[in-house]
Amino acid sequence: MNVGKSVTKAIDEMGCGDHESAMLHACNAVDGTATKLYPSLGSNARFTKLLRDNYEIFGPMGMPGINLVETRFPVSLVRPKAPGGEPDIADVIYGVHRCTQGHGNELPEGFELFYDTTEKTTPPRTRIAIEEGKVKLSDRTIFGLIAVAVLCPVNIGQSTPDGYYLTFGELKTMIINEWWGRATDFPAISALAPMPLVKLDFGDWMHNIKAI
Numbered sequence: 001m002n003v004g005k006s007v008t009k010a011i012d013e014m015g016c017g018d019h020e021s022a023m024l025h026a027c028n029a030v031d032g033t034a035t036k037l038y039p040s041l042g043s044n045a046r047f048t049k050l051l052r053d054n055y056e057i058f059g060p061m062g063m064p065g066i067n068l069v070e071t072r073f074p075v076s077l078v079r080p081k082a083p084g085g086e087p088d089i090a091d092v093i094y095g096v097h098r099c100t101q102g103h104g105n106e107l108p109e110g111f112e113l114f115y116d117t118t119e120k121t122t123p124p125r126t127r128i129a130i131e132e133g134k135v136k137l138s139d140r141t142i143f144g145l146i147a148v149a150v151l152c153p154v155n156i157g158q159s160t161p162d163g164y165y166l167t168f169g170e171l172k173t174m175i176i177n178e179w180w181g182r183a184t185d186f187p188a189i190s191a192l193a194p195m196p197l198v199k200l201d202f203g204d205w206m207h208n209i210k211a212i
Contacts, residue, residue, distance in 0.1 A: 001032035004158035007146055007176065011164055019113050019139050026142045027098040029149035036154045044094055048081045051090035054148045057183065059197075060190040061168065062144020063089065063137070064126055067197040074132050074205035086206060092135055093145070110134030117143070124169060132205045143167075147186075156181035169193055 010025035027047075034046035041049065051058055055068040072086035077095035082088035087095070096111050114127040116138040129136040147166055149155060157180070164176045171192045179185075 001028060001035065002158075003029050003032045003149055003155050004160050006032060007149060007158075008160045008164065010142060010146055011160075014117070014139070014142060017118065019115065019142070020107060022139075022142050023097050023113070023145075026145035026149075027093070030145050031098070033149045033152050033155055037152070044079060045081060047094045047098060048088075048090035050152075051093065051145075051148060052082070052088070054152070054183070056190070057151055057186050058089075058141075058144040058148050060193070061147045061166070062126075062141040063128065064193075065195050065198060066128075067199040070199040072202075072206060073130065073135050073200075074202045074209050075135055076133065076209045086209065093141070096135075108134075111136060113137055113139045113141070116140055130200075130202065132202075132208065150176055150179055151181065151183040151186055153181040153183060 006025050006029035010022045010029060013019075013022035013025060030050055031043065031047050034041075034050040038046040038049060059066065059068050068089050072082065072084070072088055073092050075087055075092055075096070077087045077091050080087035080091040080095070082091055096108065100107055110131060111134060114129070114136060116125055116127055117140055126138045126140050127136075128138060143166055150166065159180075160176050162177065166174045166176060166179070168174070168189050172189050174189070
């Protein structure tokens with residue numbers, strides 16, 4: 001899988017307003033990256049491990065303000081890999097977005113994306129809505145996934161056409177072809193907008209989830 005092509009397709013699909021297709025290509029970019037890093041692991045394990053190892057990138061880009069390391073979500077999934085056996089956001093993205101759409105199925109009701117990047121607001125917003133068994137994420141998670149793939153050192157040498165970029169809020173524009181493999185430079189970017197990290201607690205809802 002060519003990670004640069006998957007990144008390009010994800011951004012192109014976002015530009016066309018097809019968020020589900022964009023999410024699929026962004027997941028492909030992550031999966032292609034994880035395959036290079038962890039060739040001996042299965043698809044679920046490698047995908048979720050790569051995201052988990054890069055929450056310091058994915059979080060600020062896609063889910064700012066949430067403690068992704070400690071937060072668990074009230075969703076029943078197949079074989080969640082997060083410590084403790086309850087699903088974290090890596091499990092949710094793999095189990096719902098990557099697998100459902102990767103197999104050509106419709107996204108389950110309640111997991112649709114908020115169109116935060118296309119519905120411009122001042123100041124910019126990143127929404128999340130959670131019900132028991134459902135998690136509705138911001139479309140910014142697509143760019144969080146892309147950032148994890150682009151910044152991973154294993155992808156040095158990948159490319160997109162000229163002019164493709166990522167933004168960190170309104171504070172920084174990162175030209176993708178200048179940022180392949182530069183994960184160690186990202187903390188200086190996220191430090192431009194420091195914020196507390198909140199652990200979300202869903203109480204009794206968590207007692208009703210189960211591994212399928």
